[in-house]
Amino acid sequence: MNKKIRLTHSVFLLACSLLFLSAARAAPPDTGLKDTEALRDLKIAKGVFMLDVKDPERMAHVLKVIEETGQSIAAQNVKSELIVVVIGKSAAFLTKDRRGISYTDQRAVAEVQDMMGKLKKSGIRVEVCGIALRGMNVTPEMLIPEVTPVGDGYISAIGYQMQGYQLVPVY
Numbered sequence: 001m002n003k004k005i006r007l008t009h010s011v012f013l014l015a016c017s018l019l020f021l022s023a024a025r026a027a028p029p030d031t032g033l034k035d036t037e038a039l040r041d042l043k044i045a046k047g048v049f050m051l052d053v054k055d056p057e058r059m060a061h062v063l064k065v066i067e068e069t070g071q072s073i074a075a076q077n078v079k080s081e082l083i084v085v086v087i088g089k090s091a092a093f094l095t096k097d098r099r100g101i102s103y104t105d106q107r108a109v110a111e112v113q114d115m116m117g118k119l120k121k122s123g124i125r126v127e128v129c130g131i132a133l134r135g136m137n138v139t140p141e142m143l144i145p146e147v148t149p150v151g152d153g154y155i156s157a158i159g160y161q162m163q164g165y166q167l168v169p170v171y
């Protein structure tokens with residue numbers, strides 16, 4: 001009976017720990033730093049991130065920062081409208097079968113794809129350049145469902161800027 005109580009207690013502690021960790025992941029860390037001047041008088045912050053990142057580990061990191069950026073804007077009482085446009089070879093990280101991805105990059109690419117789902121759930125749209133896809137012989141059907149293929153990533157960036165989005169290039 002004593003073992004059963006210990007096991008139940010251990011499961012309870014594990015569940016509490018997982019709940020705490022997921023709650024901590026859902027919000028950006030509170031550093032006490034704010035963006036008061038940058039967000040002064042804004043009701044909506046609109047940004048389009050143009051990603052051309054060839055290293056999947058770096059891309060996963062950038063996507064986490066974008067997710068945190070959206071959370072931080074919201075935490076400062078400003079609505080965010082963020083869009084990610086993936087261009088160039090980084091589009092290869094978004095295929096279902098991950099063809100052409102080396103064994104050593106598989107884990108990082110899985111993290112990139114996981115982040116795409118998190119971004120979508122948080123309301124951040126992710127587009128992939130059709131020119132980049134065509135250059136790699138990738139069809140839209142080969143992409144993970146969390147991303148939206150578009151004709152030309154540059155046109156997306158131009159169009160969103162004309163709609164008031166601010167360009168954030170990441171290379």
